[in-house]
Amino acid sequence: DTAVSQTPKYLVTQMGNDKSIKCEQNLGHDTMYWYKQDSKKFLKIMFSYNNKELIINETVPNRFSPKSPDKAHLNLHINSLELGDSAVYFCASTHRGRSTGTTEAFFGQGTRLTVV
Amino acid sequence: AQSVTQLGSHVSVSEGALVLLRCNYSSSVPPYLFWYVQYPNQGLQLLLKYTSAATLVKGINGFEAEFKKSETSFHLTKPSAHMSDAAEYFCAVSDDSGYSTLTFGKGTMLLVSP
Numbered sequence: 239d240t241a242v243s244q245t246p247k248y249l250v251t252q253m254g255n256d257k258s259i260k261c262e263q264n265l266g267h268d269t270m271y272w273y274k275q276d277s278k279k280f281l282k283i284m285f286s287y288n289n290k291e292l293i294i295n296e297t298v299p300n301r302f303s304p305k306s307p308d309k310a311h312l313n314l315h316i317n318s319l320e321l322g323d324s325a326v327y328f329c330a331s332t333h334r335g336r337s338t339g340t341t342e343a344f345f346g347q348g349t350r351l352t353v354v
Numbered sequence: 355a356q357s358v359t360q361l362g363s364h365v366s367v368s369e370g371a372l373v374l375l376r377c378n379y380s381s382s383v384p385p386y387l388f389w390y391v392q393y394p395n396q397g398l399q400l401l402l403k404y405t406s407a408a409t410l411v412k413g414i415n416g417f418e419a420e421f422k423k424s425e426t427s428f429h430l431t432k433p434s435a436h437m438s439d440a441a442e443y444f445c446a447v448s449d450d451s452g453y454s455t456l457t458f459g460k461g462t463m464l465l466v467s468p
Contacts, residue, residue: 242397271455279392279442281458294455328397332454342388343456345398 241265244329244346251319252354259314259349261329268333269293270312271343272304275326284327287312319353326350356381356447360459368467373417373432375462377445380426385447387428388456389419392442401443404428415439440466 242263251257263270272284286294290306301317312329329346361376379385386405390398402413409421419430428445442463446456 269454273456279461281398281444281456281461283455283457286455330398334454342400342403343398343454344400345390347397348395350395 241344242329242331242346244327244349246349247347248350248352250352250354253319253321255319256315256317257319257351258316259327259329259351261312261314261346263310263329263331263344265331265344266310266333267331267341267344268309269331270306270309271330271332272312272314273328273330273345275328275348277325281328285312285314316351319351321353324351324353356385356449356457358445358447358457358459360443360445360462362462363460364463364465366465366467367435369437370434373430373435373439373464375430375443375445375464377419377428377430377459378426379428379445379447381447381449383449385449386454387419387421388446388448389413389417389428389430390444390446392444392461394441398444401430435464435466437466437468440464 245260269288271286275281284298285304287306303315306312326348328348330343333341357380359378388403389401402411404421412418417432442461445459448454
């Protein structure tokens, strides 16, 4: 069973289009994230949601809008796509237990977005 | 603010040789430290983590890392490299503030030659 799954794995689209990436985790975790990996492989946090509420928004353009319908899902919608949005987007999840602390982050396989 | 520095964007070793990937961190609070591995076109897989228990941490695939507070380091080692170890390795730090976002280093590509 896949713990954190993202769809689609590959996404090629034209500039100006709107697209969505979906993420689901079956680990029962309460916190989900979106990370962006650029062409130089550098990974940076974009958003963090805890129990469906936005916790962290790291100066991401407002063309990016995360949506969390429930704590197992965190989708990423991107409006008016630009060439610079081309990257690999990773979803991840963690959980904070009262006695165990926070688990390590479990990552999805990534979505390679190419804007042409 | 936290940060991670990985020395060397590429490290080349021969099969059977010692692997040493360097990571130094900066954190104003006791850090949680992680090493992740990324194989081509794959997601990130946790190799090992330090969460203030034992300073020598053993992970999967024969890797281990030692937390040295005095040196603010968390270097990754493996006694004998295998061809299958060729991948990108990321060191990351978290402050476990409750929402535990990871700050990553820029990654080190490990190349293993026969």
